[in-house]
Every structure is written in structure tokens, then in C-alpha cells.
Amino acid sequence: MAHVLIADDDADIRDLVAFKLAQGGHRVTAVQDGMAALKTVREQPVDMALLDIRMPRMSGLDVCRELRAAPETATLPVILITARSQEGDVEVGFAAGADDYIIKPFSPRELSSRVTALLNRVER
Amino acid sequence: MIPTGIVRGALVGLSAVVLALTLLIVCIRCGRRYRQRRRERIAAPVRALLLRLLCAEEDDQSALLHRLAEIDKRTWTALEPTLTTLLGKVAGGARTALIRLYELRGAARDAVAALNSHRASRRGRAAQVLGQLAHRPAVAPLCRLLADRDPEVRLAAARALGRIGDPAAVPDLLESLHMPRSVPPGAVIRSLVSLGPGAQRQVAAGLRQEPLVRAVAIEVLGAIGAASRTSEIARALREDPETEVRIKAARALGRLGMPDGLEPLLAAVGPDRPTALRTVSVGALGSLGAVAATDRLVELLGDATPRVASTAARALLRLGPAGQGALRAVADDRAGGPASAQARAALAEVAVGGARHGVRAEVAL
Amino acid sequence: MSGTGAGPWASLEGGLHSLITMCDHLVIAYFLTINTCYLVLNLLALGEFVKRAGRAPFAGYDDAAASPFTPPVSVIMPAHNEAAGIVEAVRAMLLLHYPAFEAVVVDDGSTDGTLDVLRKAFDLAEVEYVMPDDVRVRGRVTSVHLPRGGPVPLLVARKENGGKADALNAGINLARYPLVCMVDADSVLDSQALLAVVKPFSDDPMRVVASGGVIGLANGCTVVAGRVVEPHVPRDTLGRVQVVEYLRAFFLGRIGWSKLGGLLIISGAFGLFRKDVVVAAGGMDPDCIGEDAELVIRLHRHLREQGRDYRVVFVTEPISWSEAPTSGKVLARQRRRWHRGLTEIMLKHHRMIGNPRYGRIGLLALPFYVLFELLAPVVELAGMVLVPLSVLIGAVNADYLWRFLLAAYAYAIVVSLLSVAVEEYAFHRFTRWRDVWGALVGVVAENIGYRQLTAWWRLRGMWDALRRSPRVWGAMPRAGFGAPGEGEEGGAEEYEVREDESGRAR
Numbered sequence A: 001m002a003h004v005l006i007a008d009d010d011a012d013i014r015d016l017v018a019f020k021l022a023q024g025g026h027r028v029t030a031v032q033d034g035m036a037a038l039k040t041v042r043e044q045p046v047d048m049a050l051l052d053i054r055m056p057r058m059s060g061l062d063v064c065r066e067l068r069a070a071p072e073t074a075t076l077p078v079i080l081i082t083a084r085s086q087e088g089d090v091e092v093g094f095a096a097g098a099d100d101y102i103i104k105p106f107s108p109r110e111l112s113s114r115v116t117a118l119l120n121r122v123e124r
Numbered sequence B: 001m002i003p004t005g006i007v008r009g010a011l012v013g014l015s016a017v018v019l020a021l022t023l024l025i026v027c028i029r030c031g032r033r034y035r036q037r038r039r040e041r042i043a044a045p046v047r048a049l050l051l052r053l054l055c056a057e058e059d060d061q062s063a064l065l066h067r068l069a070e071i072d073k074r075t076w077t078a079l080e081p082t083l084t085t086l087l088g089k090v091a092g093g094a095r096t097a098l099i100r101l102y103e104l105r106g107a108a109r110d111a112v113a114a115l116n117s118h119r120a121s122r123r124g125r126a127a128q129v130l131g132q133l134a135h136r137p138a139v140a141p142l143c144r145l146l147a148d149r150d151p152e153v154r155l156a157a158a159r160a161l162g163r164i165g166d167p168a169a170v171p172d173l174l175e176s177l178h179m180p181r182s183v184p185p186g187a188v189i190r191s192l193v194s195l196g197p198g199a200q201r202q203v204a205a206g207l208r209q210e211p212l213v214r215a216v217a218i219e220v221l222g223a224i225g226a227a228s229r230t231s232e233i234a235r236a237l238r239e240d241p242e243t244e245v246r247i248k249a250a251r252a253l254g255r256l257g258m259p260d261g262l263e264p265l266l267a268a269v270g271p272d273r274p275t276a277l278r279t280v281s282v283g284a285l286g287s288l289g290a291v292a293a294t295d296r297l298v299e300l301l302g303d304a305t306p307r308v309a310s311t312a313a314r315a316l317l318r319l320g321p322a323g324q325g326a327l328r329a330v331a332d333d334r335a336g337g338p339a340s341a342q343a344r345a346a347l348a349e350v351a352v353g354g355a356r357h358g359v360r361a362e363v364a365l
Numbered sequence C: 001m002s003g004t005g006a007g008p009w010a011s012l013e014g015g016l017h018s019l020i021t022m023c024d025h026l027v028i029a030y031f032l033t034i035n036t037c038y039l040v041l042n043l044l045a046l047g048e049f050v051k052r053a054g055r056a057p058f059a060g061y062d063d064a065a066a067s068p069f070t071p072p073v074s075v076i077m078p079a080h081n082e083a084a085g086i087v088e089a090v091r092a093m094l095l096l097h098y099p100a101f102e103a104v105v106v107d108d109g110s111t112d113g114t115l116d117v118l119r120k121a122f123d124l125a126e127v128e129y130v131m132p133d134d135v136r137v138r139g140r141v142t143s144v145h146l147p148r149g150g151p152v153p154l155l156v157a158r159k160e161n162g163g164k165a166d167a168l169n170a171g172i173n174l175a176r177y178p179l180v181c182m183v184d185a186d187s188v189l190d191s192q193a194l195l196a197v198v199k200p201f202s203d204d205p206m207r208v209v210a211s212g213g214v215i216g217l218a219n220g221c222t223v224v225a226g227r228v229v230e231p232h233v234p235r236d237t238l239g240r241v242q243v244v245e246y247l248r249a250f251f252l253g254r255i256g257w258s259k260l261g262g263l264l265i266i267s268g269a270f271g272l273f274r275k276d277v278v279v280a281a282g283g284m285d286p287d288c289i290g291e292d293a294e295l296v297i298r299l300h301r302h303l304r305e306q307g308r309d310y311r312v313v314f315v316t317e318p319i320s321w322s323e324a325p326t327s328g329k330v331l332a333r334q335r336r337r338w339h340r341g342l343t344e345i346m347l348k349h350h351r352m353i354g355n356p357r358y359g360r361i362g363l364l365a366l367p368f369y370v371l372f373e374l375l376a377p378v379v380e381l382a383g384m385v386l387v388p389l390s391v392l393i394g395a396v397n398a399d400y401l402w403r404f405l406l407a408a409y410a411y412a413i414v415v416s417l418l419s420v421a422v423e424e425y426a427f428h429r430f431t432r433w434r435d436v437w438g439a440l441v442g443v444v445a446e447n448i449g450y451r452q453l454t455a456w457w458r459l460r461g462m463w464d465a466l467r468r469s470p471r472v473w474g475a476m477p478r479a480g481f482g483a484p485g486e487g488e489e490g491g492a493e494e495y496e497v498r499e500d501e502s503g504r505a506r
Helices: A011-023 A032-044 A059-070 A086-096 A108-123 B005-055 B058-069 B071-088 B092-105 B107-114 B120-133 B136-145 B151-164 B167-178 B185-195 B196-207 B213-225 B225-241 B245-255 B259-268 B275-288 B293-301 B306-318 B321-332 B338-352 C008-052 C061-066 C086-094 C112-120 C164-174 C191-201 C237-260 C277-278 C291-305 C328-348 C356-374 C376-393 C396-428 C433-467
Strands: A002-006 A027-031 A047-051 A078-083 A100-104 C073-079 C099-109 C123-129 C141-147 C152-157 C178-183 C208-217 C220-225 C227-230 C270-274 C313-320 C475-479 C495-501
Touching: A002 A011, A002 A032, A002 B275, A002 C376, A011 A027, A011 A108, A011 B005, A011 B071, A011 B092, A011 B213, A027 A032, A027 A078, A032 A059, A032 C099, A032 C220, A032 C227, A032 C376, A047 A059, A047 A108, A059 C270, A078 C220, A100 A108, A108 B005, A108 B092, B005 B058, B005 B071, B005 B092, B005 C396, B005 C433, B058 B225, B071 B092, B092 B107, B092 B120, B107 B136, B107 C376, B120 B136, B120 B151, B136 B151, B136 B167, B151 B167, B151 B185, B151 C073, B167 B185, B167 B196, B167 B213, B185 B196, B185 B213, B185 C191, B196 B213, B196 B225, B196 C376, B196 C495, B213 B225, B213 B245, B225 B245, B245 B259, B245 B275, B259 B275, B259 B293, B275 B293, B275 B306, B293 B306, B293 B321, B306 B321, B321 B338, B338 C123, B338 C141, C008 C237, C008 C313, C008 C356, C008 C376, C008 C396, C061 C191, C073 C086, C073 C164, C073 C191, C086 C099, C086 C433, C099 C164, C112 C123, C112 C141, C112 C152, C141 C164, C152 C164, C164 C178, C164 C277, C164 C291, C178 C191, C178 C277, C191 C208, C191 C270, C191 C313, C208 C237, C208 C291, C237 C313, C237 C328, C237 C356, C237 C433, C270 C277, C277 C291, C291 C313, C291 C328, C328 C356, C328 C433, C356 C376, C376 C396, C396 C433
Parallel strands: A002 A027, A002 A047, A047 A078, A078 A100, C073 C099, C073 C178, C099 C152, C208 C313
Antiparallel strands: C123 C141, C141 C152, C178 C270, C208 C270, C220 C227, C475 C495
């Protein structure tokens, strides 16, 4: 069981991801913007962050860079959620320090297995 | 100083307006919060059901589906925005489940009916939903919507047709470019490209129509990799009277990467051609990757138009070792003037680490 | 009252009286018209928002973000002595959410090591470069730098000092993409800013030549990682007044103009242009103070003269934030410079004013600007002198005074309140009740003191332009944006005075 943070401005996606991960036995904190995501990571022990790239004001990329810049969160596993296949996004995202990608539209099952896979990879 | 008559009336009136506006601001705020809470309250019980449906294994879906299909009209209305958002954002089993839910509910039929609504926002939303459902029976009414009186609805219809993916829509999409109520080319191109290679034949029919249609058709054929149309596009580059169409043709030939593209592109870089066409053609020679173009590109390094010269340098880089070798030879020639400066600049960029990666030199609007 | 008594003295006095009375009535008519114009512009904007309601679901932003046909953009950022904030600004710019763009930073002869901090932060290497010559540049570009390794789409150029417009021209030459976006080094951009501002181009690429976006005031807002995360109305009165002013005149007013097809100003703090059109028009004019407004007017002129079918649009999404002056002194300089710029532009393009050849621009937008922007401070101050004078000499009665106050001030308050209500309806950016209260205070305070002061500063700007006095760039003490956690207090302390043309957050 891990503590997963999901940040998405879209309440529907946020709830869906939270529901699926909770089903998989994870503890989930869902927030609606990048600012709240940073705050959560600073205040609580989080094992992984799922960030939507397309959020108003502060995007997932911004949050990712902020996380990498601080020593205590520099190694936190981060998965970015991006719209369709976007080579540009993928490139910039890896440059900003993301570990993996999920492309919208995604199936909840695929999301769950990607999260588990990354968590396992980090544990080892 | 007590005001009289009309002035007093105006003063009272204005104070009332000020008060009313202040109250209005407060009311707008409160009203928004109330409506949002109300919607959430109504949708809350079924939302949980919906999330379970989306995350369920295939075998467990049907019972949940039927329960959701039977909710009352009010709850469905409250839930609908959620359904529409999710439809565009989930894939796999979850998407199948959503589409079945719309079917059971008869919602696709309702959306087709809503395409005739007198409210533009309803027509647009219906088009969006039908596109996301990939509802084929909606193709004909959506094609009619391409001539809607509201420009944003026309855009939504074009997008939806692209998503549905039925090549039958191609003639209408192409025609919509030059109707009195037109659809902008950017939207038509996106839509046609998402129809994929299956629509190639219908798109190619546009090569014989008006300039804008020709330009769009060429752009789309290039983007979907319709290599078998190379000769027709090459002819457009040689013979079309419109510069804009020839520019698109040059770019498409570069993208398609077929050897037949080489000759017309080499002809299009001639000094008597318009600068925009030359620049794009030079870039396309790079995309084409034809080593046979090396000598011509080296000549162009010294071109009088700096934009053409710098594009030639970058095109040479894309030709691989042969092109880079040629660049180095020019760069080492210290007496080479502007040409060797261009070559050195391109090489310096590579040495730094290919920093300005993937610059699409041949892009133009 | 006139005509009583005998002799030449009395008739002179009578004539003076009737002259003053006539002026007084003209002043009232003027204020009624100006406020009605703003009312109409605000209502046009409201109409646009009502039309938009319910359309967000099919606006198609996600499609634009994912499409390979979304045109690539070169973002040009001129910088002059910006060492303190440039790294953060460039980082935030490189993380904009957009499929394909490059950042071009032009260091305009900085003396504070702007280039050095960039070099260190992005591991820049100097490369040989052949400058294209699309538009004429005065200050020579001395070096061009690219980041080593990694796929970072950044180019930094260093040039001899030549002013902001000249730096932008150098940036236009260095830009490789068909769209150029001009941003100020101190602009705080939303991550979705480019997507929003490019959308009109990708929807209608044949006709759209320029688009601008809403500039919000960063004062009082919480800024984290180079993004405004929580908009607020500042707590000081000067800030509040400016928030309301921006809302009414620069935001809703411009949306109204865009609806009318007469948009004249796209802010230099964030504007997007078709590069080929800017090049054809000759780039930015380095001799003009308000080079951003001047460019748009010149584009109109150029394209109308060619008889092209084109559009200049204003995007309604709030996308960029700039810091407004927090002290009266700096505000005075800013307004004086703006008005000087406006005067110079109107003088330069006076042939277009009222000329039917330029369509709505010539017949509607430019005459409006001359009458209600350029001359507004003159009438404002004339009213302030004439009205008390008339009361004193008994040329008008108390009734007139009331009418004046109603037409000039009460009406203006109503219009400003309407703007706040429209914002609340369409965007509700401000989440706290305190912000709404702050805006209401701003509405009232704007009409008492602020208007009169700015009128004086603007009049002096106009005088500067007419006298052609040498230019002094306004220095703007810029408040730093606080670190996370103390963001709320950002804007409280001033850390540096920079000598440049900043603070042009129009």
C-alpha cells in the first residue's frame, strides 16, 4: 500500500483515478491544482505523484520541476498525464524530471498497472 | 445645495443602480455556489455508481449498467457533464461501458435530435458528444451542420466528423472550405487527417478543385503519408498557378519522402521563384533526405536571401554524414564568405548538442 | 444673469458668463458620452460572455494541444538589466504547455550580468551565427548562445543597447517560426497562455494576423514557480483602483473593441503576431514609445492599404499577469509615458483618423481614441477648473453642479461596478469575499483622487510629446514575488530600481 497524490483540475478524472487506485489498495490524496499538490507533498509523506500536465495556471510540468528542485522530493516518482500522443510534451516532461507518462484517453486498468509498475521499480 | 426635480430623480435612480449592481455581484456569487452544490448533491449517489462501472471488470459491468440506465431524467441531466468529459478522457473497457450506457439510455439518438436545436450551445455540445461516441449514423446530420450559422458549431461539427472517422464526410468537409459560411482550413485539415489513410481517395479528389481545397488536400495527403499520390502532388508543385498551393506541395513532398519528389523540388528552389516557396522547398529537400540534392544545397548556402541560405545549411545537416561532410568542406573554406559562415553556424549548433532540435524549417502558416 | 447693467464692462462680463456656461454644458455632454461609450463596450463584452456560456465543452482546446498542425511559435523576450528575475522567467517560459515553440531571449546591452546568470543556469555556449535581416536592427547583435546538450528550445542573443523595440526587432530576425509571441521579461504567464492565444490562428490561419490576451495585475496575487496560482485584489488602495481600471478599460473595453473589429492595442506584455505580416510592415518602430500599440495600428494601416481580409483578435482567457506600480511616483512616470506614446502614435498616423479608407479603424476606433483617450485628461482638468470657477462667479447654479457630479462621477462608478459584475459572471477569478470588497473600494476610490491625478500626469505626457522633449525611460521599482508560503506578502518590499522601459503593463 502506498500513498499516491493525484493532481487534476478536472474533478471527474480526479475522482476516477482516486477510485481506481483506492480499489487497488492505495491511499489516495486528490487535489485540484498544482499549488495544492506542492503543499501536500511538503506536508505529508507521499510515495508517488500523478500530475495532469494541462492544469490552469501552474501546469503539471511546473509542479514536476518544483519537486525536482527541492532535495527532499527530488526522487519522488512522478507520472505525468498528457492529452493524446504529444511528442513535445513527452520530451519536455522528461526534461522536467518525470518518470513515466500516461496518455489521455487512458483506461483505468492501464493507469493502475502503470502506477504499480513504477512503485515496484522504485522499491527495488 | 439641495438638488431639484430631474436631478434629484437621476440621483436616486443612479443610487438604486449602484445598489442593484452591488447586490447583483453578491447574488451571482451565491447563485453560482448554490447551483454547483445542487448539481453535486443530485449526482453524488450515481457518481459513485458510475466510477464503479468504469473501474469494473467486463463481467461485472452489466448489472451496474442497467442500474445507471434507469436513473430519472433530473439525475441524468446532473450527471451528463461528467459523462461527456469522461468519454473524451478514458479508453479501453471504461469507454466501451460509457458508450453502452449512452446506447441503453438512447442518448445518442437524443443528441442527433439536439443537432437541430435552436440554441447554438446545444447544437455544439451534441456534435461534440456524437464525435466522442463515434456515432456513425450522425455523419449525415453533422455534415449539414458544417453550414451552421454559428462558426463555433461548424468547428465542432468538423471535429466530430474527424473523430467518427467515416470517409463519406470528406466531400462535405472539403466543400465547407469555400461555402459562404465556411469552416477554417485548420479545422478541416485536422479533421481529414484523423480520418486516416482510408479517406485518401476522396481527399485526392480535392486536388482538382479550387485553390484552397487543393492546398488543404495536398497538406492532408502529405500528413497521412499518401505516398502513392506523389506524382499528383509533384505536378501541383510544377504547374499550380497559386504560390500557396505550391508551397504546400513542396512541404508534402518532403514529408512523403519519395524519390519522385526530388526533381520538382530542385526546380522549385530556382532563384526566380518566390522566396517563401524556395525556403520551404529547401527545407523539404532536407526532409526528403536525398543525398543527390547535396550539391544544389551547397550552392544555396551562398544564396542572396539569408533565410534560404540558413535553411539550406540545416537541410544539409539532415542529409546525414554526406551532408555534414559537405558542410564541413564549405566551412573550412575561410574565403567562402557568407556561405562558409552559414555552414559554420549550422555545424556549431550541432557541436553544442543539436540544441534547437527538430526545428521544422519548412513550416509556414 | 447676463446683460444687466450698462457699459462695455458689463457686456464683456456677460459674454464671459455665457462662454463659461457653454463650456460647462459641453463638459457634461463629454462625460455623458465617454461613460456611455464605456458602458456600451462593457455590455458588448458581456454579450460575448453570455454567448460563450455553455460553449466551453466544445471549444476544442485539447485538440489544439495535441494536433501536429498547431503552428509553432517563437516566444521573444527582450531583457534589459533583468538579472534578478530572468532565470525564473525563462524557466517558466520553457515549461509553457504548447506542442512546439522556441524561446528567444534578447539581452539588450544589460550591464548587470543578465547574460551571465542565464549562461550559468542553462549551460549556454556561444555559437557562430548568421543573422537574418528580415527587419532592420540598430544595435548590433554581438553574440548568440545555445544551451549545451539536452533538448532545450532556447536561444539567447546579446546585442548593443538599442531599446526595447530594437531588441524585439532583433528577436524577430532570430525567430524561426511563423508566429512570434512578444512577452515582457517580468510578465507572469499562465501555463496555458500560448494555447489560448494561438487558437484563433489555428482556427482561422488565413485571416488572423495578431492576437492578444488579457493582462491581469499580479499585485497581491500568490505567485509560485513563476505562475500566478491564486489571483487576489491587492490590499492597498492604489492597487485596488488599478485592478478596477484594468478590468474596465483594458480587459472588457478591449473585448468590446475586438467585437466591433476595431482593436487597436495589443499589450506588449503578451501579444502574438504572424511573423511575415510584421516583417512586411517593417517590424517595431524604435522611435516610438508605445511600440506595441504603434505596431498594431501600423498593421491595420498596412493591411487595409493592401486591401487584405484580416482579423486582429483579443482572446478572453486570462493568460498573463504584470506588476503595476505600487507608488504614486512610479505610476506618474508610467502614465506620463503611456500618454506620450499615445500622442506620438496619433500624430504619426493622423492621416488614418476619420479616413473612410481604413474602415472601422479610421472612422470609429481612432476617433474614439483621440476624443476619449487622448483628450480625456484635458477635459477632466478643464472640468475641475471650470466647474468650481463657474459656481464661484455664479455662472451656474447648484443644480448644474449636481448634474456634473452625476454625469462625471456617479455614472463612472456605475460603469465600473458593471465591469466588476461582468467579471464575476464570466470568470469569477477572485475566490474570496475580501477581494470583491477590495474591488468595490477600488471602484469608488478611482473616481476620487485617482482620476484627477492620472489626468494631470497624462496631460504632462501629452505636453512632452508635443514639445518633443528628450525621452526618459521610467524606472520602475519592481516588487519581488515572494517565495512559496510568503507569496501573499509578495509586492510589499521593493528590491531594486531598474532603469528601463518596464511597467508597461497595459
